[in-house]
Amino acid sequence: MSLVIDHVTKRFERFPALKGVSLEAPKGCFLALLGPSGSGKTTLLRILGGLEFADAGRIAFDDLDWLALPARERRAGFVFQQYALFRHMTVAKNIAFGLSIRPRRTRPTRAEIARRVEELLALVQLDGLGKRYPSQLSGGQRQRVALARALAIEPRLLLLDEPFGALDAKVRKDLRHWLRSLHERLGLTTVFVTHDQDEALELADLVAVLNQGRIEQIAAPAELRARPASDFVADFLGQGPAGPGIVPLRTNSRSGPTRDGWAFQAR
Amino acid sequence: MPGFGFSLGFTLFYLSAIVLVPLAALIIRPWELGWSGFWAEITQPRVLAALKLSFGASAIAAAVNSIFGLVVVWVLVRYRFPGKRIVDALVDLPFALPTAVAGIALSALYAPNGWLGAPLEQAGVKVAYTPYGVMVALIFIGLPFVVRTLQPVLSDLSRDAEEAAATLGATRMQTFRRVILPSLAPTLLTGTAMAFARAVGEYGSVIFIAGNLPMVSEITPLLIIIKLQEYDYAGAAAIGVVMLGVSFFFLFALNGLQAWIGSRR
Amino acid sequence: MKPLIRPRSATDDHPLTKIVLSAVAVVFIALFLVMPLATVFSEALAKGWEAARDALIAPDALDAIRLTLIVAAIAVPLNMVFGLAASWCVAKFDFKGKNLLVTLIDIPFSVSPVVSGLVYVLIFGLQGWLGQDLRDHGIKIIFALPGIVLATMFVTFPFVARELIPLMTDQGRDEEEAAVSLGASGWSTFRRVTLPNVKWALLYGVLLCNARAMGEFGAVSVVSGHIRGLTDTMPLHVEVLYNDYQYVGAFAVASLLAMLALVTLGLKSLLEWRFAGEIAATHKH
Numbered sequence A: 001m002s003l004v005i006d007h008v009t010k011r012f013e014r015f016p017a018l019k020g021v022s023l024e025a026p027k028g029c030f031l032a033l034l035g036p037s038g039s040g041k042t043t044l045l046r047i048l049g050g051l052e053f054a055d056a057g058r059i060a061f062d063d064l065d066w067l068a069l070p071a072r073e074r075r076a077g078f079v080f081q082q083y084a085l086f087r088h089m090t091v092a093k094n095i096a097f098g099l100s101i102r103p104r105r106t107r108p109t110r111a112e113i114a115r116r117v118e119e120l121l122a123l124v125q126l127d128g129l130g131k132r133y134p135s136q137l138s139g140g141q142r143q144r145v146a147l148a149r150a151l152a153i154e155p156r157l158l159l160l161d162e163p164f165g166a167l168d169a170k171v172r173k174d175l176r177h178w179l180r181s182l183h184e185r186l187g188l189t190t191v192f193v194t195h196d197q198d199e200a201l202e203l204a205d206l207v208a209v210l211n212q213g214r215i216e217q218i219a220a221p222a223e224l225r226a227r228p229a230s231d232f233v234a235d236f237l238g239q240g241p242a243g244p245g246i247v248p249l250r251t252n253s254r255s256g257p258t259r260d261g262w263a264f265q266a267r
Numbered sequence B: 001m002p003g004f005g006f007s008l009g010f011t012l013f014y015l016s017a018i019v020l021v022p023l024a025a026l027i028i029r030p031w032e033l034g035w036s037g038f039w040a041e042i043t044q045p046r047v048l049a050a051l052k053l054s055f056g057a058s059a060i061a062a063a064v065n066s067i068f069g070l071v072v073v074w075v076l077v078r079y080r081f082p083g084k085r086i087v088d089a090l091v092d093l094p095f096a097l098p099t100a101v102a103g104i105a106l107s108a109l110y111a112p113n114g115w116l117g118a119p120l121e122q123a124g125v126k127v128a129y130t131p132y133g134v135m136v137a138l139i140f141i142g143l144p145f146v147v148r149t150l151q152p153v154l155s156d157l158s159r160d161a162e163e164a165a166a167t168l169g170a171t172r173m174q175t176f177r178r179v180i181l182p183s184l185a186p187t188l189l190t191g192t193a194m195a196f197a198r199a200v201g202e203y204g205s206v207i208f209i210a211g212n213l214p215m216v217s218e219i220t221p222l223l224i225i226i227k228l229q230e231y232d233y234a235g236a237a238a239i240g241v242v243m244l245g246v247s248f249f250f251l252f253a254l255n256g257l258q259a260w261i262g263s264r265r
Numbered sequence C: 001m002k003p004l005i006r007p008r009s010a011t012d013d014h015p016l017t018k019i020v021l022s023a024v025a026v027v028f029i030a031l032f033l034v035m036p037l038a039t040v041f042s043e044a045l046a047k048g049w050e051a052a053r054d055a056l057i058a059p060d061a062l063d064a065i066r067l068t069l070i071v072a073a074i075a076v077p078l079n080m081v082f083g084l085a086a087s088w089c090v091a092k093f094d095f096k097g098k099n100l101l102v103t104l105i106d107i108p109f110s111v112s113p114v115v116s117g118l119v120y121v122l123i124f125g126l127q128g129w130l131g132q133d134l135r136d137h138g139i140k141i142i143f144a145l146p147g148i149v150l151a152t153m154f155v156t157f158p159f160v161a162r163e164l165i166p167l168m169t170d171q172g173r174d175e176e177e178a179a180v181s182l183g184a185s186g187w188s189t190f191r192r193v194t195l196p197n198v199k200w201a202l203l204y205g206v207l208l209c210n211a212r213a214m215g216e217f218g219a220v221s222v223v224s225g226h227i228r229g230l231t232d233t234m235p236l237h238v239e240v241l242y243n244d245y246q247y248v249g250a251f252a253v254a255s256l257l258a259m260l261a262l263v264t265l266g267l268k269s270l271l272e273w274r275f276a277g278e279i280a281a282t283h284k285h
Helices: A042-048 A091-100 A111-123 A139-152 A171-185 A199-201 A221-226 A231-238 A259-266 B004-042 B046-080 B082-092 B098-112 B117-122 B131-156 B160-167 B173-199 B206-211 B219-229 B234-264 C016-046 C049-056 C059-092 C098-110 C113-124 C131-136 C145-156 C160-169 C174-181 C186-215 C217-224 C234-243 C249-272
Strands: A003-011 A014-025 A032-034 A056-061 A076-077 A159-161 A189-194 A205-210 A214-219
Touching: A003 A042, A014 A042, A014 A056, A014 A205, A014 A214, A032 A042, A032 A199, A042 A076, A042 A159, A042 A189, A076 A139, A076 B160, A091 A111, A091 C186, A111 A139, A139 A171, A139 B160, A139 C113, A171 A199, A189 A199, A199 A221, A199 A231, A205 A221, A214 A221, A214 A231, A214 B131, A221 A231, A259 B117, B004 B082, B004 C059, B004 C098, B004 C113, B004 C145, B046 B082, B046 B131, B046 B173, B046 B219, B046 C016, B082 C016, B082 C249, B098 B117, B098 B131, B098 B160, B098 B206, B098 C016, B098 C186, B098 C234, B098 C249, B131 B173, B131 B206, B131 C016, B160 B173, B160 C059, B173 B234, B173 C113, B206 B219, B206 C234, B219 B234, B219 C113, B219 C217, B234 C098, B234 C113, C016 C249, C049 C249, C059 C098, C059 C145, C059 C160, C059 C186, C059 C234, C059 C249, C098 C145, C113 C145, C113 C217, C145 C186, C145 C217, C160 C186, C174 C186, C186 C249, C217 C234
Parallel strands: A032 A189, A032 A205, A076 A159, A159 A189
Antiparallel strands: A003 A014, A003 A056, A205 A214
């Protein structure tokens, strides 16, 4: 077992975001964290990336005490929902960033970095766009630049936060298949967050369904479809593709935070 | 909707009467000397020395403010500490404090027997009545321009890019230098230019601490007043036109800079 | 469960960085802002409370206070009316040259105070455009109250307008159009719809305008002629006393002005905090 999450809890000022989450996933696995807004899925991903800290619990990856490492030493490629590209740098400079900031001893030569950037541009099918600025690209192109930038550091773990959230339906579908094949080609361990059950079931090897800071069920897509472990899972998988605005929250929620309140806290 | 003719008419009349016509009077005046007379007037050694001091001290003060202003903004926006609201409000003091008050206060503070002047004197540094005094006053007057220009931009700066840099392996210093600073640079430049433009024309807070020695610590605006006292209106107007030209240059340069920043977003 | 080793948040500075930067900021502000302010009050009270009070009730000081109040009482309302008229036509109507007009309104902020005074001397002074005519008719503008008022109006010219223009532009013209369509006259639309919407921003602008009007030194210094008891405003009186080596008197009058500045800052912060939504977006914190 390569990724082991053991009783991780996290409280924001007013809301418990994660109430003891445990899961295990093998190396090379494509793991989806599925759930409505406020279920804690983004918080868990950010904890994996080192952008947020768990109050308690342990995470091991590759036999490393993952939580003891600061973000910059984890080599976890993180792709943000809003891309978070560096606006004042060209596409090539964005992709090269992770390599060019390495200490001189481990930094590749200038030519080597340029070669890697070309390779990555080809990999994400953006050949020839290296000299553009992010503002000159479409949403789908920006998302692929963000991915190439994350891949440039040869990540041990690839973390994707709603990677298709800001894109329209057609582009989403195309990118989905492309991402899956990329994952297989590179042999990465990938964790991605989504609220779209179709996306999760189609892409992932393993789907963890989160609700109000707990894991309701973790299983392969087929298993999940055949034997939902709870009403919530059945409900959540049962409906058609859910847009971000129409995600149901259970009405008996104890703390009763608004969806926006959660989303705000968790970001 | 009613009221257009009246409000525009009044606006244009008042603007012309108070601002535009008087400025026109200034611009026309020195040409009674002819071009060569005008040139001779503004190239007198005393005028050149004053211009050099005004621009030099303003540039140094603006540079100091750009560095310390950035630190102040960073601390005000990013850190939490007791009394932050008060420090934040205090930053506007140079805007609110009459310049003459600031002038005599700085002068007393840096005088050889003042709270700061005495220890500096012991260390062999003379501030009051030297060009350093001019710089101190101009630093005082310029700080809020840098802080207030930068503050909203740093507050609005999204943390995403900084987080991305961290996940890519950047240290905090690398993130600051390569991600944050480039995003702030145009605004920092704007604030610094505003501080500089204000400093070049500043009078009240400077003259008390400057000592006003001709050729050494005499600023350009003071020279205008001296010319007026000698009833040399054309000479005063010639220097005034130079200063007005500098003001207009900055006004339009800053407008252009703002438009450029707007187009980058 | 064993305690977690907790690294810093990815966007948090190193604790040492925090301490050093905070210290630099605090020392810089203490040296350049707090100490000058403290000097004003400490020098004013250097010879005791009585001496400071006596300096404030000296006839020349009282004359200076009176003149300052008169000048502000004329200049501030006029600039307020101008600010309202200018923001009304800029924000509620479209016309050619609007951007140029807004830039022109801002000019006095970028002109040196001394130049602001100089322009009036060149018109109304003895050797000015109109100097001879005015002299023939016995009208005094320079070295008299009208000159001081004009110079003050010039330097405080943009304050109200620049607060109101962005706010009223943001607010658009829907409400006014609705009021007019319901039969309201232009004046009552302005008084009952527009004015209530901008009252806090107007107060904010007037507050800053007043502080500058009462504290202006450079421009007024050029046109005043420094006639004690007649054309000396408070800031000019401060200069006269200081150059006379009457430090207690100079700093006593200065501390009055400093208190005006502190009250202005307090009210300004209060407005920014309490009415953040109702003043121009640039001042929200």
